[in-house]
Amino acid sequence: MAIQDIYNAVMAYEEDDVAELVQAEVDAGTDVNVILNQGMIAALDEIGEKFSKGTLFVPEMLMAAEAMQAGLNILRPLLANSGAKPVGTVILGTVKGDLHDIGKNLVGMMLEGAGFRLIDLGTDVDPENFITAAQENDADIIALSGLLTTSMPEMEMAVAIVQEANRTRNLNVKVMVGGPPINQDFADKIGADGYGMDAPSAVETARSFVRI
Numbered sequence: 147m148a149i150q151d152i153y154n155a156v157m158a159y160e161e162d163d164v165a166e167l168v169q170a171e172v173d174a175g176t177d178v179n180v181i182l183n184q185g186m187i188a189a190l191d192e193i194g195e196k197f198s199k200g201t202l203f204v205p206e207m208l209m210a211a212e213a214m215q216a217g218l219n220i221l222r223p224l225l226a227n228s229g230a231k232p233v234g235t236v237i238l239g240t241v242k243g244d245l246h247d248i249g250k251n252l253v254g255m256m257l258e259g260a261g262f263r264l265i266d267l268g269t270d271v272d273p274e275n276f277i278t279a280a281q282e283n284d285a286d287i288i289a290l291s292g293l294l295t296t297s298m299p300e301m302e303m304a305v306a307i308v309q310e311a312n313r314t315r316n317l318n319v320k321v322m323v324g325g326p327p328i329n330q331d332f333a334d335k336i337g338a339d340g341y342g343m344d345a346p347s348a349v350e351t352a353r354s355f356v357r358i
């Protein structure tokens with residue numbers, strides 16, 4: 147049994163095998179980050195490359211995502227159970243027009259694991275919904291995910307609307323952004339308060355906003 151088997155099972159779209167193999171690695175005491183990064187995320191990266199080259203297509207990408215999700219379901223309790231009193235509230239979602247949610251879900255699990263209360267609005271979220279949810283839940287942070295190049299202008303617009311609401315509509319939230327096409331320069335350019343390249347750095351950024 148090896149991490150490579152998890153990688154292979156995601157590449158083969160074998161949901162049940164992924165779940166079994168991930169559980170076996172967890173039981174064997176393997177570091178969750180190793181399982182995630184070397185087993186599951188590495189496989190999805192390979193799937194993405196094959197999609198770019200035109201050697202596989204959307205249905206295969208979807209099957210790989212489902213296999214990944216089966217593994218994440220096993221890891222969720224390990225990532226999300228902190229049991230501590232909430233250190234802050236985060237409204238999380240993928241921006242309008244974008245249906246990718248695996249990275250967002252991972253960010254959400256790790257934020258919960260770090261003690262944040264999480265309100266996950268899902269994918270394809272209208273900017274106004276982030277603001278309404280933040281107001282209703284007295285949130286500290288809005289976190290925006292986007293995977294498509296076309297999500298970048300959506301994210302820019304969402305950040306502008308949130309910052310405008312901070313100035314004029316009695317909202318008081320920090321906004322952080324992430325996803326593969328996003329980097330610190332882009333986050334700065336669109337006026338986001340923070341950026342994270344992966345789920346652990348999303349937690350770090352969120353913590354810096356609530357000073358713990």
Ligand code: B12
Binds near residue numbers: 198250253325347
């Ligand atoms: C799985 C997948 C799909 C699945 C999504 C299933 C799901 N439930 O999410 C399906 C099949 C639905 C899909 C559809 C499409 N996809 Co797609 N997909 C992927 C794939 C293979 C993996 C994405 C993934 O989950 N990665 C793993 C996660 C863990 O990583 P992550 O998302 O980057 O998240 C991490 C960080 O970015 C960060 N992060 C993420 N969000 C946030 C938020 C905050 C606040 C912070 C701080 C950090 C942070 O932390 C995360 C954890 O470490 C990628 C290729 C790739 N390697 O990324 C293509 C990819 C993103 N898709 C792509 C495309 C083109 C599409 C489609 C347009 C295809 C089509 N012709 O229909 C559609 C778009 C549908 C839509 N409207 O959204 C392109 C995008 C190209 C571009 N630059 O725009 C990619 C890059 C593939 C490629 N190489 O061409 N896709």
